[in-house]
Amino acid sequence: MGRKLLLEHANVPGIETFEVYRRNGGYRSVEKALKTMSPQNVVEEVQASGLRGRGGAGFPTGMKWSFLAKPEGVPRYLLCNADESEPGTFKDRYLMEKIPHLLIEGMIVSSYALGCNQSYIYIRGEYMWVLEIVEKAIAEAYANGFLGKNILGSGYDLDLAIAPGGGAYICGEETALIESLEGKRGNPRIKPPFPAVKGLWGCPTVVNNVESIAAVVPIVNDGGAEYAKIGIGKSTGTKLISACGNLVKPGVYEIELGLSVEEFIYSDEWCGGIANGKKIKACVPGGSSVPILPANLITKTAEGTDRLMTYESLAEGGFATGSMLGSGGFIVFDEDQCIVRNTWNFARFYAHESCGQCSPCREGTGWMEKVLRRLEHGQGHMHDIDLLAEINKKIEGNTICPLGDAAAWPVAAAIRHFREEFEWHVTHPDEAVKRNFGIASNHMPLV
Amino acid sequence: MVKVIIDDIEVEVEPGTTILNAARQIGGDVVPPAMCYYSKLQGSGGKCRTCLVEVAAGSAADPRPMPKLVASCSTPVMDGMIVKNKTSERVYDNRAAVTEFLLINHPLDCPICDQAGECHLQDLGFEHGKEGTRYEEKRRTFDPIDIGDKIKLHMNRCILCYRCVYTANQLTDQRVHGVMHRGDHAEISTYIEKAIDNDFSGNVIDVCPVGALTDKTFRFKSRVWFLKPMEASCECTKCAGKAVVWMFGDEIYRVTGRKDKYGEIEDIDGKTAWICNECRFDKKDKTKWTIEGPRVINRHSVISQNKYIVDERLELKKLTGK
Numbered sequence: 211m212g213r214k215l216l217l218e219h220a221n222v223p224g225i226e227t228f229e230v231y232r233r234n235g236g237y238r239s240v241e242k243a244l245k246t247m248s249p250q251n252v253v254e255e256v257q258a259s260g261l262r263g264r265g266g267a268g269f270p271t272g273m274k275w276s277f278l279a280k281p282e283g284v285p286r287y288l289l290c291n292a293d294e295s296e297p298g299t300f301k302d303r304y305l306m307e308k309i310p311h312l313l314i315e316g317m318i319v320s321s322y323a324l325g326c327n328q329s330y331i332y333i334r335g336e337y338m339w340v341l342e343i344v345e346k347a348i349a350e351a352y353a354n355g356f357l358g359k360n361i362l363g364s365g366y367d368l369d370l371a372i373a374p375g376g377g378a379y380i381c382g383e384e385t386a387l388i389e390s391l392e393g394k395r396g397n398p399r400i401k402p403p404f405p406a407v408k409g410l411w412g413c414p415t416v417v418n419n420v421e422s423i424a425a426v427v428p429i430v431n432d433g434g435a436e437y438a439k440i441g442i443g444k445s446t447g448t449k450l451i452s453a454c455g456n457l458v459k460p461g462v463y464e465i466e467l468g469l470s471v472e473e474f475i476y477s478d479e480w481c482g483g484i485a486n487g488k489k490i491k492a493c494v495p496g497g498s499s500v501p502i503l504p505a506n507l508i509t510k511t512a513e514g515t516d517r518l519m520t521y522e523s524l525a526e527g528g529f530a531t532g533s534m535l536g537s538g539g540f541i542v543f544d545e546d547q548c549i550v551r552n553t554w555n556f557a558r559f560y561a562h563e564s565c566g567q568c569s570p571c572r573e574g575t576g577w578m579e580k581v582l583r584r585l586e587h588g589q590g591h592m593h594d595i596d597l598l599a600e601i602n603k604k605i606e607g608n609t610i611c612p613l614g615d616a617a618a619w620p621v622a623a624a625i626r627h628f629r630e631e632f633e634w635h636v637t638h639p640d641e642a643v644k645r646n647f648g649i650a651s652n653h654m655p656l657v
Numbered sequence: 658m659v660k661v662i663i664d665d666i667e668v669e670v671e672p673g674t675t676i677l678n679a680a681r682q683i684g685g686d687v688v689p690p691a692m693c694y695y696s697k698l699q700g701s702g703g704k705c706r707t708c709l710v711e712v713a714a715g716s717a718a719d720p721r722p723m724p725k726l727v728a729s730c731s732t733p734v735m736d737g738m739i740v741k742n743k744t745s746e747r748v749y750d751n752r753a754a755v756t757e758f759l760l761i762n763h764p765l766d767c768p769i770c771d772q773a774g775e776c777h778l779q780d781l782g783f784e785h786g787k788e789g790t791r792y793e794e795k796r797r798t799f800d801p802i803d804i805g806d807k808i809k810l811h812m813n814r815c816i817l818c819y820r821c822v823y824t825a826n827q828l829t830d831q832r833v834h835g836v837m838h839r840g841d842h843a844e845i846s847t848y849i850e851k852a853i854d855n856d857f858s859g860n861v862i863d864v865c866p867v868g869a870l871t872d873k874t875f876r877f878k879s880r881v882w883f884l885k886p887m888e889a890s891c892e893c894t895k896c897a898g899k900a901v902v903w904m905f906g907d908e909i910y911r912v913t914g915r916k917d918k919y920g921e922i923e924d925i926d927g928k929t930a931w932i933c934n935e936c937r938f939d940k941k942d943k944t945k946w947t948i949e950g951p952r953v954i955n956r957h958s959v960i961s962q963n964k965y966i967v968d969e970r971l972e973l974k975k976l977t978g979k
């Protein structure tokens with residue numbers, strides 16, 4: 211059993227209340243940071259921990275914090291990105307729902323480190339019940355003197371507010387999040403300037419994922435060096451993985467980075483193998499936007515070494531034979547699943563969620579969705595497969611924000627690894643339509 | 658001043674200038690096409706991606722090339738930057754792809770579109786488009802709507818450049834139109850078909866690069882290349898009264914702002930010469946205008962065809978003295 215830093219007390223009854231959370235060692239980090247550490251010390255600890263952003267990009271959090279511009283007399287803002295909407299990712303929801311005070315504690319310490327007196331949690335519009343839980347927890351923190359003026363007599367003031375989004379995936383992009391928070395249409399801004407220089411209301415701003423902010427709590431409690439001992443190489447600490455798909459035990463797991471993928475999928479301690487005794491066909495290890503891996507590349511890399519749950523190991527082989535850890539949305543497909551159908555499903559999501567600001571993404575995602583729908587419904591041609599590959603090459607890298615890349619990668623990878631399945635849909639149009647996915651016995655084998 | 662090399666031509670520009678504006682200082686075919694950027698509108702640009710260029714060296718201090726193509730309209734130049742526009746295969750390849758993206762949902766109704774002849778998308782398609790289309794799907798369609806009694810919105814033709822939104826935001830008091838919905842189903846619209854009622858709202862027609870916003874007082878009256886564009890001025894209390902009147906014989910068919918070769922309204926006496934709705938829609942009487950002389954339309958357009966012929970022999974004579 212690996213160490214748990216975030217979800218250790220998640221199943222203690224009543225942990226969502228302040229009293230129980232405090233009894234279980236909660237808010238220790240706030241006391242430690244505000245009473246014994248300078249803001250710079252906290253930043254140094256986070257840098258020493260090697261913590262990497264848990265939202266998907268994996269950018270070192272400490273480095274991100276050090277980029278924050280600090281002009282005199284200008285307020286700075288810390289925003290918590292709780293707009294978790296990537297298909298397959300539901301770790302932040304679990305964390306906020308189970309143990310909301312951990313996020314608030316992390317927000318206080320992080321805000322202190324960055325010198326922010328006003329911070330926001332931007333929460334996804336569909337998470338309304340989670341918003342109520344977190345709001346209640348914020349009220350409790352205010353009532354107990356951990357938020358508001360002069361926290362714990364240290365002279366540090368912090369106000370924490372929660373802002374709901376309207377349910378747009380694009381608002382998880384940090385500049386779109388800022389626009390939305392300002393009350394505007396959630397269109398990503400053109401960078402530069404980066405939020406660290408000019409963010410919310412034109413002031414320096416840091417946007418961090420829920421899990422990154424929560425991870426600051428154990429880092430401050432035990433020290434960055436202690437945190438860095440967990441994991442391998444540049445992938446330090448623990449990571450929440452939301453495992454879903456055809457698994458015996460899907461759910462949110464906190465793993466130590468460096469666990470082998472094989473152990474994670476098949477060990478009874480974790481996901482318990484593939485449901486109904488079937489074989490694994492493919493796996494999307496980091497949320498819908500990362501490249502899909504075929505069965506032979508999931509547990510082993512192309513060189514034959516064991517694949518581990520780390521940023522580096524999952525990315526080994528580049529996009530040709532690798533993928534990404536991303537946000538930790540671990541989706542597993544068994545042998546009966548249709549990759550074309552799944553790719554179409556993802557493409558449909560991105561076509562629906564593209565903000566429509568820049569032309570390659572606006573038109574390209576819609577185009578890919580339409581072509582994939584035709585292929586899936588047995589109306590495709592052979593040249594459509596090459597057309598898809600061509601379209602996503604032209605979207606990738608040509609857009610304002612990473613949504614274009616996120617839409618292009620899964621399609622590119624599906625064609626790269628499962629081309630024969632796409633071809634099967636063209637050559638067997640009738641069978642492609644007749645397959646029934648809900649009921650396994652009616653399934654017609656692929657190829 | 659910073660030095661930047663664009664397509665092997667060195668130019669010195671103010672710090673903070675964008676690559677596109679630096680290229681415009683050189684002029685000619687070094688200038689990348691821009692469908693959404695409009696120098697007179699704050700915040701515009703970055704959206705259409707037709708102005709993508711390759712940065713072969715970021716700056717003198719950090720000469721690494723930028724991995725992705727960058728939008729030249731929103732990327733500031735650095736000292737010692739080396740930019741490739743027309744000399745880069747990659748730029749042309751991707752610009753052709755962007756052109757294709759812009760055209761997949763755009764109706765090819767140029768024969769009945771009022772913008773034909775002065776349409777930037779036509780120019781772009783001519784320069785970077787491919788023959789035929791690979792798009793087999795149904796195009797997205799909308800019904801044309803009236804926004805105000807003088808402006809027609811053909812959403813089918815819109816390329817979502819956001820110029821009209823910025824115009825309305827920056828020229829008028831209360832903007833009532835904007836972009837609704839997301840992705841390829843996004844549309845420019847007014848709040849529940851509310852009429853745009855403002856003295857300067859007609860400028861959205863001038864900034865529109867395509868035929869999405871057209872002048873209802875001119876629609877279907879004539880093709881632009883049959884008309885004579887003449888510079889004209891009038892006494893106007895609301896605007897500078899400097900406009901271009903488009904005439905056929907002695908009749909004024911339409912009035913527009915004075916656009917430069919990039920399709921942007923010119924600055925006159927240091928101020929952008931936007932014209933008011935009264936000048937644009939109501940003054941169609943020749944007696945109300947002082948005609949100053951013919952307007953040169955130097956965008957590669959059919960409008961100037963056969964009107965202002967540059968006599969090459971004459972030019973040669975001037976140069977050689979023979």
